[in-house]
Amino acid sequence: MYKPQDLRGRLDAALEQVDTLRDHLQERDSERRALEQKIQEVRRESEEAKKALEENIRDSNRYRSSLEVISRYSLMIHHHYSFSAFRFQPVAKKDQLCVLFHVF
Numbered sequence: 001m002y003k004p005q006d007l008r009g010r011l012d013a014a015l016e017q018v019d020t021l022r023d024h025l026q027e028r029d030s031e032r033r034a035l036e037q038k039i040q041e042v043r044r045e046s047e048e049a050k051k052a053l054e055e056n057i058r059d060s061n062r063y064r065s066s067l068e069v070i071s072r073y074s075l076m077i078h079h080h081y082s083f084s085a086f087r088f089q090p091v092a093k094k095d096q097l098c099v100l101f102h103v104f
Contacts (some may be wrong), residue, residue: 002010
């Protein structure tokens with residue numbers, strides 16, 4: 001059978017181990033909370049980056065569309081003037097206005 005002082009020694013050792021485990025648990029909980037905050041921060045940053053990327057893609061698509069419209073318009077104008085026989089161009093010559101014909 002155990003003597004009371006043996007039981008007391010075992011109880012003290014067990015209580016000390018409980019305190020040590022409690023301290024470790026509190027440390028791990030603090031680390032877990034810090035990591036959860038970091039995860040939330042990274043998620044917010046990721047969401048902001050995703051929104052910025054989507055906005056940049058929309059801008060790029062708008063610019064591409066505008067460029068296509070301008071290119072088509074430019075080709076249309078070039079095509080129109082390349083088939084025009086003559087074009088009037090006013091030219092100032094010694095205080096009088098002359099009109100020259102240019103063939104394209």
